[in-house]
Amino acid sequence: MSDHWSHSTLVRNSRSALRWTAILLGTAAFISTANAAPGDNVNIVRDLAGRVGPIIGSALACRDIARPRVQLIADKFQAVIREASSNEAERDDLTRLLDRYVADGRTAVSGGRVDCRVAERQLSDLEQSIAGPSLSGALAPSSAAAATAPTVPVQQPPSIPTLSSVNSVSNVRGVTDREIRFGICGPFSGAAKELGRQMKLGVETAFNRANEAGGVDGRMLKLVAADDGYEPSRTLDAMKQLYEKDQVFGFIGNVGTPTAAIGIPYALERRALFFGAFTGSNILRNDPPDRYVFNYRASYAEETDATVRYLIKLRHLQPRQIAVFAQQDSYGDAGFAGVAKAMRTLGVSDGAILRLGYKRNTVDVDDAVNLLRLQKTPVKAVVMVATYRAAAKFIEKTKDVYPGLIYTNVSFVGSTALSDELMLLGPRFASGVIVTQVVPAVGGYSSAVMEYKNALAKYFPGENADYVSFEGYIAANVLIQGLKKTGPQIDTERLIDNLEAMRNIDLGLGAPLNFGRGEHQALHKIWGTQIDDSGKYVPIELE
Incomplete structure (x- = not known):
């Protein structure tokens, strides 16, 4: 038309x-x-x-x-x-x-x-x-015609x-009187598949918990997954499958930065909700924010900034002693930008920062290791912006060459998967590795952690608590609150209006969550964790 x-x-x-x-x-x-x-x-x-x-x-x-x-x-x-x-x-x-x-x-x-x-x-x-x-x-x-004409009552089927x-609007696909259907696009195959599996697991845990309590105004929440293998070349087809074939209402928990660069424009063109993606990239954090994009988590820039400050203020390193090992794409770029920003505040230019890299979906870290060996200034800490297998391989190849080297990584690494990979090599490879988190330590006993663990054990027995699935669980619960505030007449615009009005959301994290018309990121807090000799993460203070 x-x-x-x-x-x-x-x-x-x-x-x-x-x-x-x-x-x-x-x-x-x-x-x-x-x-x-x-x-x-x-x-x-x-x-x-x-x-x-x-x-x-x-x-x-x-x-x-x-x-x-x-x-x-x-x-x-x-x-x-x-x-x-x-x-x-x-x-x-x-x-x-x-x-x-x-x-x-x-x-x-x-x-x-x-x-x-x-x-x-x-x-x-x-x-x-x-x-x-x-x-x-x-x-x-x-009345005359009605008196002679036969009447054939037509009942409205409950499923229609x-x-x-008033769900007759363009964005209300995926909503019936019985369910609200969301999509998740992520790696369910390939080198980063554990990230996709865990994110999906966390969202489904929250959805199952809500559904058991009656859903949202009687509608059950359903999650449909599409695999892009963490390859941007496959993301568009996966998004189309979810939106056009599976008819999802919106997207939640999509995994990755380079894939988000494809998925976000697709969602924005269709005015579809893009919520709680598993990425801290600034492409999801425009100023002012894109109306249809909402983040639960803190950004990579905030994570790496916290890491640099920790290394300098608490570990007493000099800026020139800190290198960056980053994936060679927009994910790695986003993390490096956070390090560079923190360094600039200390009077260090971007050009003075050593950046080591590897290609996405590989564990080919030899070039990075060789470049590290060429450095005349001793490197004492490496801020890693990587996925779990590449990070583990880099640690394996440098641990003995650089004893005492401090390894840190951002939350996207997949904390549990990283620890598992390192423990297979031996406890000495795992012990002391630091990972910044956007959720509290899953080994703790806060109300949010206990609720998550109980729900995970109930709906997915045998699955262990994991930082990625915990993030998916929290992000989904924030969305569920927004859906409940919107009421039975659900459409995307009304949901967004209600999300933007949500203030001081208390999910038991120890930090309130807030949205607003000019703020589509709920959380800015960073938690520090470190792997101990048994492969478990213990909390550490970052400041």
Whole structure:
């Protein structure tokens, strides 16, 4: 449907209440004469959908217009659709048609073709036009015809969403009266597959816990996964599979920075929620924030900044004694940028920082090790921005050559997987390795940790507590709170409005979570952890 058609329709709909009354009464008069065929009724409702739908959509897009007013219009038109349809297929077709017109109206407001003052006037005119007898009454057969015509009641199947829920907007795919469907795009194969598996596990644990308690207004939460192998070249197809084939409402827990560079534009173009991704990259943290992108976790820049300050202030290293081992892509770039920023505050230029690298989805660290050996200034600490296998391989190849070298990594490494890899080499490779975290230590006894562990044991017995799945669990719980605040009439725009209004969310982390119109990152706190001789993580103070 063209913008020109949508615009002209909205202009027609903004005429006076008398014109609307004439249209509706003329329709009723036409239907009640000459025993109009059922097909005629359907065609008339199709025409009315093109007039009423854009008004519903534009009103929904304006937050100052009270939802009950729109609900009343929706209820009346639902009655029209029921009475004009002779079977379920016709009713579904009319509902889908109205969906498209509602979407056009909403797009007209978001695209600036209609402002909310016009939308308010259109709604007021429509309210006056349909005051009194309901639309269903206007479209009903005359009393004489009704007395002789057979009646065939058509029941609305519970599995088909009704218009009265006002879910007739473009972004409300994946929502029925029984479920809300989300997608996760991540590595479920390849070298980083444990990151995808754990993130999915954490989100599903939170969803299962919510579902057992009745879901969100009776709707069950469902997670659908698509594998991109942590390769950006596969991300677009995975996103399309989730959005177009699986019809998800939005995305939660997508894994990776280079893959997010593909996934975010896809989601933004479709005004789909992109929530709680497992990445700390700044491409998800624009200023002002992208409306549809929300982060639970602190950024890589914040993690590496905390690490540099720890190494200099508490371990008493000189800036020139700190090197960076980073993946050669946007993930590594994001972590290195955090180190560079921290160094600049100390008067050290970016060019003086030694950067070692490796290719994504490989453990080929030989070039990095050789470059480290060429350095004349002794390196005493390496800030790693890597995944677990590459990080473990780098430690394996440098541990004996540089005894006493301090190894740190950001949370994306996959803490449990890293510890497991290192312990296979021997406790001396694991002991002392530091990982910054965006959740509290999973070995602790805070209320958040205990709740997570209990839920994990209940729904996925045999799975061990893990920092990645814990992050997925927390991110999903923040989203669940937002969904509950939105209420039964769920659509993306209303959900985002409610997320932006959430303040001081207390999930038992020891740090409050906050969103706002100018703040789409809930957490800024960094926790420090270190692997002990047994391969377990113990908390450490970073400042």
